[in-house]
Amino acid sequence: MRRTKEDAAKTREEVLTAAAEIFYENGVSGSSLEKIAKRAGVTRGAIYWHFKDKAEVLTALHSEIRLPQEAIVDYAIEHGHDDPLGLIEQGAIEVLQILAEDEHQQRVFAIMILGCEFTEHLTDAAQRIVTANDEMFGKLQKLIEMAHERNTLGPLWTVDAAARGIQCSMNGLLAEWLRSGKSFPLVDVGERLIRGLVGSMRCGDSR
Amino acid sequence: MRRTKEDAAKTREEVLTAAAEIFYENGVSGSSLEKIAKRAGVTRGAIYWHFKDKAEVLTALHSEIRLPQEAIVDYAIEHGHDDPLGLIEQGAIEVLQILAEDEHQQRVFAIMILGCEFTEHLTDAAQRIVTANDEMFGKLQKLIEMAHERNTLGPLWTVDAAARGIQCSMNGLLAEWLRSGKSFPLVDVGERLIRGLVGSMRCGDSR
DNA sequence: ATACAAACATACATGAATGATTGTAAATAT
DNA sequence: ATATTTACAATCATTCATGTATGTTTGTAT
Known part of the structure; x- marks a missing residue:
């Protein structure tokens, strides 16, 4: 044996x-x-x-897997900081393309956000997701802060709201996709969504 | 007794x-x-x-409670159809304002999307949420279809992608808000998010 | 006044999942 | 070659939630 x-x-x-x-x-x-x-x-x-x-x-x-949240920001950091908003856009699209191909990651991610219970006093498993989300938010904040300093952030947005907006939309997109049984084209919808959002954050495109 | x-x-x-x-x-x-x-x-x-x-x-x-998704669309239908995109925007903001005040609804909604397990063969409880989501998507589609017919939908978006985008963003917003323990101002972020998104859907604002 | 049913409380039987213990054959160290 | 540890299998005791069955009290209809 x-x-x-x-x-x-x-x-x-x-x-x-x-x-x-x-x-x-x-x-x-x-x-x-x-x-x-x-x-x-x-x-x-x-x-x-x-x-x-x-x-x-x-x-x-x-x-075993890296959260999409972590991957998005890492992409931006990895590829320089010339155009923070553009990097976020590119990073998000990259991540979606990769995730759309990897079934194991999809399953594990689905377990993490759909097959797991988030309660008031969190289990350590859920806690890790929360922590990863917080870290990702912090990094997103920094990136958008840079855009703000270069006056490329539109008047509709604050730094915090922009970071939250991207975070919510991306997580919501993935959650809906998995919950619906992948019933719509993730990359197609995601690309339009992130382009629309980031577009609205760019100066002059705010309204 | x-x-x-x-x-x-x-x-x-x-x-x-x-x-x-x-x-x-x-x-x-x-x-x-x-x-x-x-x-x-x-x-x-x-x-x-x-x-x-x-x-x-x-x-x-x-x-006992109505899903925000249902409420948004009902608002739009209730208030006429002159400006579909504007109605969605208004409806979403209305719903957020109401939900931000109602603790019981928040708890039940949190149970539905965070404290419940969505598995492959869904429980009837989870099934109802999925169904409600699907119905809301259908109605959103119709509203945006109207905007499309009036040529007010920007070139970046398709009807389906726009409906999905709104659905994902709103659900994601609520999920993140509840999951984070209401750590950010829901209405503030939500208002910017929905304005940015819908703004990018309007003709001429797409990029 | 009596009969019945509603609105519970109490008690019990069952089954499932867990964690712990023990057994054991093979790999590895000496 | 022997001792020891590894990597499991098999068994067992305990807990825990559930469902059911039964008991009890109080409204309510007649």
Whole structure:
């Protein structure tokens, strides 16, 4: 029964893959470790060997992927700061294109925002999303602050409102897309949405 | 112990209020009927008298409030169709102002979109939200179609993309606001967001 | 006044999920 | 070659929520 280290790592991965599927199908609280184990072709014992409990399985899934929020801003930072608003626009579109192709990321992301319960006293899993969102907001703020300093931010917008607006629209877009079962073209809608929004933030285009 | 009809209706309301609180604090699946009963000052027996099970409590909560999506479109329909885009703008802002004042609606709405799990095979509770969203999308489509026929829809947008864009942005705005613990001014951000978006949809303002 | 039904409370049975414990075969270290 | 640890499987006890069944009190109709 005892396997080599590579085998162990493989079963660990298989458990995570199975967990992503089961979580996606039944929601986190609706998924028992028994179901996950059965799907992965092991027993609960194997899961308890690799992970402390269900929460740790979720955490492991989360740490596997990068949130779109993080990716958008990283793109902007990576590509210089000549035109902050343009960078946000480009970054967002890039991220959407990548995410639209990656089914595993879609599943995990769906679990994070749809199959997980955000309550008043947050679970640590939900807390990570909140934290990532906050960080992303902070970075967005800085980028838009730069646009503001260069007088390229239209009169309709404040720095904070602009950052929130982008954050809300992007998260809402992804949430709706996943919730609707990907019933509309993500990149097409997203591109128009982000162009329209950022366009309205540019000086002279405000109204 | 037996109370009059008014007393019964009162306990029913108290159960629903307690349920909203408990669901909001612990999430739907994390809430037992025992907790709800204790909070309401009754026993589980009382809950089972008024409702079939936990799902029916949730359904009762849902049917109490109107989704913002529904309210926005109804506003537009109610106020004539001279300027469809303007009506959407006004309607959205109206709805935000009302929702920002009503704590109970906020709680129930938070339960619906954050404290509930959207899975692959949806629960009937989640299904209702999806359906309501779809209906709202259809109506939004019609409104924007009218704008399109009057040639007031900018070249950046298609009818479908515009409807999706508004839907995603509004839902995302509310979700972020609630998820962040109402950490930013909803009406202020929302007003700029919807003005910016709708502004970009108007002819001549597209880019 | 009596009979019945409404509006609950109380008690119990059931099942599911969890966490812990124990068993064990194979890999690895010595 | 032996000891030890790894990587699980199998079993078990406990908790916890649910659903149901039954009991009890009080309105209300006749």
